[in-house]
Amino acid sequence: xxxxxxxxxxxxxxxxxxxxxxxxxxxxxxxxxxxxxxxxxxxxxxxxxxxxxxxxxxxxxxxxxxxxxxxxxxxxxxxxxxxxxxxxxxxxxxxxxxxxxxxxxxxxxxxxxxxxxxxxxxxxxxxxxxxxxxxxxxxxxxxxxxxxxxxxxxxxxxxxxxxxxxxxxxxxxxxxxxxxxxxxxxxxxxxxxxxxxxxxxxxxxxxxxxxxxxxxxxxxxxxxxxxxxxxxxxxxxxxxxxxxxxxxxxxxxxxxxxxxxxxxxxxxxxxxxxxxxxxxxxxxxxxxxxxxxxxxxxxxxxxxxxxxxxxxxxxxxxxxxxxxxxxxxxxxxxxxxxxxxxxxxxxxxxxxxxxxxxxxxxxxxxxxxxxxxxxxxxxxxxxxxxxxxxxxxxxxxxxxxxxxxxxxxxxxxxxxxxxxxxxxxxxxxxxxxxxxxxxxxxxxxxxxxxxxxxx
Numbered sequence: 001x002x003x004x005x006x007x008x009x010x011x012x013x014x015x016x017x018x019x020x021x022x023x024x025x026x027x028x029x030x031x032x033x034x035x036x037x038x039x040x041x042x043x044x045x046x047x048x049x050x051x052x053x054x055x056x057x058x059x060x061x062x063x064x065x066x067x068x069x070x071x072x073x074x075x076x077x078x079x080x081x082x083x084x085x086x087x088x089x090x091x092x093x094x095x096x097x098x099x100x101x102x103x104x105x106x107x108x109x110x111x112x113x114x115x116x117x118x119x120x121x122x123x124x125x126x127x128x129x130x131x132x133x134x135x136x137x138x139x140x141x142x143x144x145x146x147x148x149x150x151x152x153x154x155x156x157x158x159x160x161x162x163x164x165x166x167x168x169x170x171x172x173x174x175x176x177x178x179x180x181x182x183x184x185x186x187x188x189x190x191x192x193x194x195x196x197x198x199x200x201x202x203x204x205x206x207x208x209x210x211x212x213x214x215x216x217x218x219x220x221x222x223x224x225x226x227x228x229x230x231x232x233x234x235x236x237x238x239x240x241x242x243x244x245x246x247x248x249x250x251x252x253x254x255x256x257x258x259x260x261x262x263x264x265x266x267x268x269x270x271x272x273x274x275x276x277x278x279x280x281x282x283x284x285x286x287x288x289x290x291x292x293x294x295x296x297x298x299x300x301x302x303x304x305x306x307x308x309x310x311x312x313x314x315x316x317x318x319x320x321x322x323x324x325x326x327x328x329x330x331x332x333x334x335x336x337x338x339x340x341x342x343x344x345x346x347x348x349x350x351x352x353x354x355x356x357x358x359x360x361x362x363x364x365x366x367x368x369x370x371x372x373x374x375x376x377x378x379x380x381x382x383x384x385x386x387x388x389x390x391x392x393x394x395x396x397x398x399x400x401x402x403x404x405x406x407x408x409x410x411x412x413x414x415x416x417x418x419x420x421x422x423x424x425x426x427x428x429x430x431x432x433x434x435x436x437x438x439x440x441x442x443x444x445x446x447x448x449x450x451x452x453x454x455x
Contacts, residue, residue: 001042001137003096004062006069006088007054009108013087021077021084023048028124032131034076038068043135045128045142049120051109056100058137062092097141097332101325104149107318118149141332148328155324156317168303169277170200173245176275176296180204185228186243187211188236188257189250190218193279195225197247202226210243212236213250240265246276248284259288266292279303344410345394347419352386 008021023031028046035044041057059065070088074081091099104121106113125142128134134142177183183206187198190213198209209228213219219230231239240246250256276297278285283299290297360382367375397409413419
């Protein structure tokens with residue numbers, strides 16, 4: 001079995017194409033079911049986000065499976081192969097693990113260190129698990145990526161600091177107010193930036209969101225999306241009096257909030273703090289409004305300076321994160337190579353166990369006079385002796401630096417101890433054999449789950 005990845009991301013495709021190959025439109029579960037119609041791989045996981053659509057599989061014939069996956073993605077999304085193929089990328093073997101580890105850590109994201117991707121990978125794996133499509137290889141690879149993502153975020157500063165305008169605005173609001181749960185928000189405008197910031201504020205969550213826009217219908221649509229209320233444009237000054245946080249992003253050519261309006265609002269508020277984030281270009285708020293006491297006015301340049309500083313800080317942590325991932329990839333490679341040695345470990349264990357049982361059988365007449373406790377002790381001592389004798393060769397076999405070395409070790413052990421020919425690991429070793437392999441000092445992977453996409 002070999003790992004294979006086929007995908008599209010912001011590195012290779014435009015927003016338009018990424019939207020067209022978004023698996024979430026029809027559902028990841030449906031994609032996994034439809035994949036079963038093809039000459040299906042033994043294991044499969046589908047990951048979809050706004051910036052990537054990837055299919056991870058374990059298969060016997062990567063080249064043929066790659067072609068099948070390309071046709072599957074084309075037909076599932078109704079995108080011609082000729083249009084999709086130039087934007088697809090593939091990874092095989094250990095490079096698949098390296099790629100997923102980098103994705104989970106946020107190193108492959110459009111915004112380095114963004115946290116959402118980690119939860120999206122977990123959701124993709126959960127969906128695949130419900131469909132019973134991951135087996136031992138993808139189970140191990142996905143669960144390892146969870147551990148890697150957590151470690152990178154815990155041990156580096158990669159995810160610290162706001163790196164988008166909307167997140168920067170929220171970070172500044174927290175510095176002013178601390179907890180935002182009791183704060184009332186006024187969003188002035190209903191365009192893309194206003195919507196994005198409102199959605200982020202809703203997730204905090206804040207107490208209430210009011211949307212004011214020149215076109216009331218657009219204000220109502222955004223208010224409905226974030227669970228808030230819409231206000232008439234004529235009521236803007238009244239809403240400013242009651243708001244704690246104001247976000248403006250109208251796209252107007254002139255300021256829509258004057259310094260005089262802010263002065264009147266602050267008198268009505270009795271100088272209660274007012275936090276204003278003006279992310280409009282041109283600016284929506286007269287800069288002179290920031291001169292009033294207790295008015296905290298920030299524009300998009302202020303936010304961008306903050307973002308640049310945070311991005312630089314994250315970049316410093318990238319080298320550390322990449323080194324951590326390199327070590328985890330090495331460990332995964334060792335585990336993957338060790339899977340090929342399981343049949344030899346099992347055969348060796350059976351051989352030694354057969355010798356032990358034969359010797360105990362031969363000595364039965366001499367042991368007949370022993371008490372039950374004494375016979376149990378003889379049984380235990382001989383069993384532990386076999387385990388200790390097998391510990392070193394098992395460890396060396398598992399730690400072989402590459403597959404060629406592991407194959408040579410397996411061949412030597414097979415000849416030296418006249419073992420049965422090792423059998424393939426995937427699906428050929430029963431639970432008892434795996435238990436035998438584990439009892440002799442090696443850790444066997446979990447059995448491959450029965451998958452509906454297996455042919």
